[in-house]
Amino acid sequence: MTYCVGIALEKGLVLMSDTRTNSGVDNISVFRKMFTWSVPGERIITVMTAGNLATTQAVISKLEERTKAPDERTNSLMDLPTMFQVAIETGKLLRETVRHTQETNGVRGKGRFTASIILAGQIKGMEPRLFMIYPEGNFIEASQDTPFFQIGETKYGRPIILRGYDRDMSFEDAVKLLMVSFDSTLKANLSVGLPLDLMVIGRDEFAPSHERRIEHGDPYFDAISRNWGEYLRTAFHSLPDYSFFQDYDPDSAGK
Amino acid sequence: MTYCVGIALEKGLVLMSDTRTNSGVDNISVFRKMFTWSVPGERIITVMTAGNLATTQAVISKLEERTKAPDERTNSLMDLPTMFQVAIETGKLLRETVRHTQETNGVRGKGRFTASIILAGQIKGMEPRLFMIYPEGNFIEASQDTPFFQIGETKYGRPIILRGYDRDMSFEDAVKLLMVSFDSTLKANLSVGLPLDLMVIGRDEFAPSHERRIEHGDPYFDAISRNWGEYLRTAFHSLPDYSFFQDYDPDSAGK
Secondary structure (H helix, E strand, O other): OOEEEEEEOOOEEEEEEOOEEEOOOOOEEEOOOEEEEEEOOOEEEEEEEEEOHHHHHHHHHHHOOOOOOHHHOOOHHHOOOOHHHHHHHHHHHHHHHHHHHHHHOOOOOOOOOOEEEEEEEEEOOOOOEEEEEOOOOOEEEOOOOOOEEEEEOOOOOHHHHHHHOOOOOOHHHHHHHHHHHHHHHHHHOOOOOOOEEEEEEEOOOOOOOEEEEEOOOOHHHHHHHHHHHHHHHHHHHHOOOOOOOOOOOOOOOOO | OOEEEEEEOOOEEEEEEOOEEEOOOOOEEEOOOEEEEEEOOOEEEEEEEEEOHHHHHHHHHHHOOOOOOHHHOOOHHHOOOOHHHHHHHHHHHHHHHHHHHHHHOOOOOOOOOOEEEEEEEEEOOOOOEEEEEOOOOOEEEOOOOOOEEEEEOOOOOHHHHHHHOOOOOOHHHHHHHHHHHHHHHHHHOOOOOOOEEEEEEEOOOOOOOEEEEEOOOOHHHHHHHHHHHHHHHHHHHHOOOOOOOOOOOHHHOOO
């Protein structure tokens, strides 16, 4: 499994992905699921992938035209005029890769060999944009109402994002929020694992504003993980107490 | 979908279930998923169900021998000597019901018509016990290491239980913890809905210690829901801040 989140802020985009892949619980590997291409000063595009690893690696390789000799490659992501067209092209490659593997294996219907993609980036003269691309190649775009996308093992880490997100928050707070969300997921699900990849794309910077791999033993992530348990318990104990014997009266509650 | 949780404490057992069933998003109903039988002073048994509603209702009806005339019924749950045997019997009825529906419909394999059950209770002279019963009829029992079970839509509400649970906590705190867990789930998933059913089974009481239906507009649940968002944000902002420019040093962290 996998966990990737992309969130859109007023200031730009923040993306985080884990790196664990597993085929069964006894075949665990570390693979990068976040890929960034940029033309400094002109565009930056980041893709995060979840699902069948052969499918997602094939899509990334095709985006980079690795079927051609190195000096003949032209990464079309670098030429397409809009993020919308980048999403169309990425979706098309994803759909074709999934279909091809399904057809050559005589598999029909959903599930096998599928993958999902979060696409984020900005091209000069346009807004930063965030898309979620489905295995069928179609896609949706983040909006004011739905300003973040998750793929993979999304549920454990969703409540804290729903509650903590604010479009005007700082990049630093957004990174903190994602770390809490990832920590909750890691605590509950073995198929999501460290290290994590982090990418911050500031509005109109057209280059990574901040990029980092969070490894096992990272002092900041460990502090978040340790403190969050304690602060959650404090928050929990600050909630009004339940009583078996009398109905709760919000007006008389001292807290 | 459904969300049910059963947790074992030193003091006894606390159980909570939602009541929403849906067949598609345009066919939503309220059905009780928690059922309790007791012989005051001798035994109390509570069952919570998730999965196919026809299956779970059939299992409950068979437990109560509703195929017989009312005066010929003997609820075997009231006679079986141990909770382990109650789990065997309940599992057998569940497996048979699932298999029968699958076979009469020509369906094989997992998924269709299945259900899961959380079984909790105490019989005099023995400890309070908590089981999770699978559609195949086999089951596992809660332990010191795994002191709670969830069925249905389990993931959204799991991180807070993992972090807030303490075997020695009061019943009131356990109810509060479950309300937070349900609130997180309700906020994220339409298929889980109010009202909620609550049952507290105190050790050696052999009768419900506390029993309640939490309806829409319940002042306590609303207070939990409202305050939890705020307290979560406070907890979040108390966490050490992330910095793009310097490594985190736990020793110099002022908080």
